[in-house]
Amino acid sequence: MEITLKVYRFNPKKDDKPHFDKYKLELREDAVLLDALNEIKWKFDGSLSYRRSCRHGICGSCAVKLNGKNVLACKTPLKEAIEDFGEVLIVEPLSKNREKIIKDLVIDKKDFWDKNKKVKPYLIANIDEHPEKENLVKPEEVEALENADYCIACGCCFYACESIRANKDFLGPQALAKTYRFSADGRDEAKKERLEFVDKLGIGVWDCVKCQACIEVCPKGVDPFTKITHLHNQIFEEGVAKKNVAAKHAEGFVHSIKKHGILDEGMLVLYSEGINVARHLPEAMEMLKKGKIKFPWNMPKSEGVEEIKKLVEISQTHELKG
Amino acid sequence: MKYALYTGCTAKESTPELLKSTLLVAKTLGIEIEVLNEASCCGAGHLQDFDEFLSLVINARNICLAEKRGLKMVTLCNTCQLMLENTKRKLDVDEKLKEKVNQKLGELGYRYVGNTKIQHFLYAILEDIGYEEIAKHIKRPLNLKIAPFYGCHIIRPSKTHDGDNLNENPYKPNAIENLIKVLMGESIDYPTKLKCCGFHVDLQNTPVSEKLTSNILEDATNAGAEAIVTPCPLCHLNLDVKQRAIAKRENKDFNIPVLHLPEMLALAFGYSAEEIGLNHHVIDVKF
Ligand code: SF4
Ligand code: SF4
Ligand code: FES
Numbered sequence: 001m002e003i004t005l006k007v008y009r010f011n012p013k014k015d016d017k018p019h020f021d022k023y024k025l026e027l028r029e030d031a032v033l034l035d036a037l038n039e040i041k042w043k044f045d046g047s048l049s050y051r052r053s054c055r056h057g058i059c060g061s062c063a064v065k066l067n068g069k070n071v072l073a074c075k076t077p078l079k080e081a082i083e084d085f086g087e088v089l090i091v092e093p094l095s096k097n098r099e100k101i102i103k104d105l106v107i108d109k110k111d112f113w114d115k116n117k118k119v120k121p122y123l124i125a126n127i128d129e130h131p132e133k134e135n136l137v138k139p140e141e142v143e144a145l146e147n148a149d150y151c152i153a154c155g156c157c158f159y160a161c162e163s164i165r166a167n168k169d170f171l172g173p174q175a176l177a178k179t180y181r182f183s184a185d186g187r188d189e190a191k192k193e194r195l196e197f198v199d200k201l202g203i204g205v206w207d208c209v210k211c212q213a214c215i216e217v218c219p220k221g222v223d224p225f226t227k228i229t230h231l232h233n234q235i236f237e238e239g240v241a242k243k244n245v246a247a248k249h250a251e252g253f254v255h256s257i258k259k260h261g262i263l264d265e266g267m268l269v270l271y272s273e274g275i276n277v278a279r280h281l282p283e284a285m286e287m288l289k290k291g292k293i294k295f296p297w298n299m300p301k302s303e304g305v306e307e308i309k310k311l312v313e314i315s316q317t318h319e320l321k322g
Numbered sequence: 323m324k325y326a327l328y329t330g331c332t333a334k335e336s337t338p339e340l341l342k343s344t345l346l347v348a349k350t351l352g353i354e355i356e357v358l359n360e361a362s363c364c365g366a367g368h369l370q371d372f373d374e375f376l377s378l379v380i381n382a383r384n385i386c387l388a389e390k391r392g393l394k395m396v397t398l399c400n401t402c403q404l405m406l407e408n409t410k411r412k413l414d415v416d417e418k419l420k421e422k423v424n425q426k427l428g429e430l431g432y433r434y435v436g437n438t439k440i441q442h443f444l445y446a447i448l449e450d451i452g453y454e455e456i457a458k459h460i461k462r463p464l465n466l467k468i469a470p471f472y473g474c475h476i477i478r479p480s481k482t483h484d485g486d487n488l489n490e491n492p493y494k495p496n497a498i499e500n501l502i503k504v505l506m507g508e509s510i511d512y513p514t515k516l517k518c519c520g521f522h523v524d525l526q527n528t529p530v531s532e533k534l535t536s537n538i539l540e541d542a543t544n545a546g547a548e549a550i551v552t553p554c555p556l557c558h559l560n561l562d563v564k565q566r567a568i569a570k571r572e573n574k575d576f577n578i579p580v581l582h583l584p585e586m587l588a589l590a591f592g593y594s595a596e597e598i599g600l601n602h603h604v605i606d607v608k609f
Contacts, residue, residue, distance in 0.1 A: 068493045068516075084491055162474075162518035166533040206526050209534070210367050211518035212404075212478035216492055225479075232371035246526035250372040253365055257380065263331040263363040272525055279528075282567050286604045292336040292563070300334050304360030307430055308380065315379040315426045 001029050003078055005036055007048065008092040011103050018096070021045070033081065033091070034062055034073035037105075050105040057219060060154030064105050065092040070156035070217045094159035111168075112155045115175040119197065123182060124190040141186050148181035148227050150220040157214035157224050163207055170207045171198065173214035173224030180227035183234055195240045198231055205231050206246035237318060248272045254316070258309045261302025266293060323450055324354040326388035326438075328406070330399040331363050332555040336563075339599030340398055340555050343584040344443060346598065350459050350591045351451050358387045358395075364405035366556075367475070367522055375422075381409035382423045382434040390432075394450075395440045398584075400475035400554035403442045407482050410440060442476055444553045444583055445487045448497055453504045461592030464507030466609060468586070469547035470498035471538060471561065473554035474518050492516070498551065498583070505590040512545035514538045519560045535560045536572040543576045549607070553583040563604050579607040 003025050010018035025039050034052055041048045051061040055074050062073040067085040081089055093105045100107045127135070142149075157173040164170050171179075179198050182188045198204035205228050214224040232250070234240075241247040249272040256264045256271075270277050287293045294300065302308060325348070333341040348355050361384045363369075370377035385406060388395035397403040413420040414436045424433055441449065447456065477483065477492040490497060493516070502509040519538060520531030539561065542550050552558055562580040569576055580603070581589070588598045589609065600607045 085494065162520070162534065163523070163530060165517075166520065166530040167527065201526060205371075207523055207530065209518050209520050209530065210522040211474045213474075213518075215479040215481075229370055229374065233374055236372055244526070249525050250368050253363065253369040254372060254376070257363050257365075257369070261360075261362045262334065263366065265331065265335050269525065283563055286566070287336065287563060290602045290604055291338065292602060292604075294335050302360055302362055304362065307360070308362040308383075311380060311383060311426065311430055312376065314429060315376050317373050317375045 001027055001031070001078070003027060003036060003082065004088050005040070006088060006090045007037075007040065007104070008090075008096075009048070009104050010101055012098065012101055013103075018101075020090070027078065029079065031078050032074055033064070033066060033071065033076040033078060033089075036078060036089075037073060037091070048105075049103040058152060060152035063094055063154040063156050063159075065094055065159075066090070070094055070160050072154060072156070072219045075219055094155055109155055112153075112158045112172075112174065115158070115171050116153065116178060119171065119175045119179045119194070120190070121175075121178045121182070123185065123188055125187050126189065127187075137187075144184045144186070145181055146184070146227065146230070147221055147223070148177050148184065151177055151181070151222050152220055154219065156217040156219060157222075160213040160217045162211035162213055163209045167202070167207060169203045171203050173208075173218075173228070176205060176208070176231060177222050177224035177227040180231050183231065191234075192238060192240065195231070195235050195238055199235050199240050199242060201244055201246060205235065206244075245272050245274075245276070248274075254312065258312050259305075260299060261305035261308040262300065264294070264299055266295075323352065324356065324393055325396040325446065326391050326393035327355050327357045328361055328364075328384060328388070328395055328397050328402060329357060330397065330402040330555070331366070332559070333398050337555040337558060337582065337602070339585065339602040340558070340582045342597070342599040343582060343588040343593075344398055346593050347447075347584045347587045347591065350588075351447060351456070353447070353451075356391060356393065358384070361387055364402045367401045367405065370405075377405070378409050378412060378419070379423050379426050381406055382413060383427060383430075383432055385410060385438060385440065386427065386432045386434055388440075389435055389438045393438070394446065395438050396446045397440065397442050399556065400442065400473045401556055403440065404475035404482065406440050407486060410436060411482055439486065441486050442553060444476070444497060444501075448488060448501070453500060456501070456587070457504050460505060460590050462590055464502065464505045464586070464590050467508045467510050467546055467548045468502050468581075469510040469512055469542035469545060469550045470502065470515060471519075471542070471550050471552040471557060472498065472516055473552055473557040476553055477516070498553070501583075502551070502586070505586065507586075507590075510542065510545045510547040512541040512547070514541045519557045521556045521560045524560065524564075531560065532564070532568045532571060535564065536568050536574060539565060539568070539576045539578060540574055543578050547578065549579045549581055549609075551581045551583055551586045555582065558582055565605050577605060579603065579605050581607065 053059040057075040499509040520534035524531040
């Protein structure tokens with residue numbers, strides 16, 4: 001099979017700016033992207049730099065960007081890639097931020113590892129180090145982790161996360177999924193502290209923009225976004241949630257749905273923001289002028305409102321506080 | 323052809339022009355619409371954070387409303403689409419969960435079966451009507467440079483949308499681009515076309531939301547677009563309603579009209595600005 005690869009090249013020590021090198025390769029039908037990179041390095045240009053180790057989707061080191069999608073080079077069949085993206089495959093590092101590039105496809109993942117470290121990615125428990133018999137974990141206890149333990153720390157999700165693009169402090173999908181990996185582990189003794197940490201505005205669960213990019217890219221099916229949802233749930237269930245604008249926003253939906261069946265957009269903002277609602281005044285004025293605001297007297301209701309209210313009451317798994 | 327239309331809350335409140343233009347387009351394409359007026363809010367991507375089970379139950383009820391009528395369920399909002407599809411995917415593979423949900427629904431005389439298709443209006447008309455038929459109704463070729471903005475929840479996660487969005491590649495979708503071309507406009511490419519507008523953190527982290535939206539408005543403008551089109555009313559709120567405030571805060575000078583997807587069709591089908599409801603836009607639409 002003949003394939004054409006355009007590979008990002010940049011040596012910050014020598015080059016002023018990055019460029020792409022184009023290679024035409026002849027490879028086996030079942031070759032993966034890592035085979036193509038190896039072929040280039042071994043036969044055409046030994047100076048190409050990229051990371052790889054296990055070749056089996058386990059070490060997480062070979063993550064690169066392929067036509068805009070973060071992938072593991074060793075787990076990406078070229079045939080599928082061509083079906084998805086067409087004849088020319090473009091290979092880039094996970095991040096093209098100049099400061100992160102060490103050389104070519106190799107980046108410094110310090111920001112990623114720092115976030116990982118911040119969430120204490122290890123079991124916190126008083127465990128007898130010399131037990132008489134093995135500490136067994138039951139299958140249902142493993143299931144409770146919802147595959148969060150499959151993470152290989154490749155960084156595919158972190159460097160695809162839309163929230164991080166605009167907020168460098170956000171812990172990001174990997175560190176949050178990692179938090180869940182331990183907060184859902186019955187043996188862990190730091191659940192509350194973990195939840196308190198990720199409940200913080202600006203860095204934690206509330207700052208996920210819900211773009212779904214992390215689900216899309218994760219090569220191990222960790223589904224960080226759903227772990228973030230479940231962290232939200234734990235935060236409410238454990239009574240950790242602070243009465244901040246974000247928590248009130250999530251709760252506010254229940255109030256509104258009970259009352260109208262549908263959302264009362266204006267009231268939701270008011271309920272969530274409290275006195276701070278004034279900061280939305282400029283937009284609110286524009287909306288008012290353009291007939292985009294409903295007032296209590298013309299607020300539409302769902303025709304099923306009575307039924308919906310009853311359904312919410314019998315289905316709610318926990319109560320609103322305050 | 324008949325659809326059970328799940329309007330979502332936004333089309334009934336802050337974006338009335340979306341509902342108006344959708345009904346016009348359906349009329350032109352010969353699609354009968356039955357509005358699910360007894361539906362509830364889908365939870366807008368937030369309710370499940372507070373109570374995931376509750377979110378499943380109320381959305382299962384919403385789906386029941388279309389099932390009961392034996393109609394395809396059609397949505398107008400990316401986030402509604404994702405919430406409903408997520409519910410369907412979860413219940414359809416988990417008998418136990420489905421039973422638990424049906425216990426609650428049973429108290430009100432509903433039963434979720436899982437036999438209706440849920441599609442965003444964009445993909446429903448492309449699948450059921452098709453580009454060729456749509457092209458036959460053009461009365462006023464667009465003749466505009468338009469930047470498509472997909473919004474996240476209609477293309478990601480691709481597994482959830484499998485079979486419902488014409489198997490769009492989330493890194494290289496083409497439905498809106500094709501539609502623009504069919505309507506005789508020019509589709510403009512730009513770097514943030516498939517990114518996020520940040521709407522879902524607009525309350526708790528306004529700077530993030532504004533930064534992400536600002537990038538989109540700036541990129542589309544720089545690429546020479548005369549308008550942006552989006553299938554999502556939540557993206558529309560950020561791109562249109564907040565545009566001036568964002569330009570001011572981010573110190574930018576963009577001023578670009580933002581169309582809802584059905585509005586773009588309605589314009590090409592020859593409807594007037596008044597019929598479509600363009601007077602509801604914050605950034606004037608004058609073509
Ligand atoms: S869904 Fe949230 S955590 Fe996942 S990539 Fe998007 S913003 Fe980041
Ligand atoms: S969650 Fe998935 S994508 Fe993210 S670092 Fe872990 S394995 Fe990689
Ligand atoms: S080389 Fe280890 S994951 Fe690819």
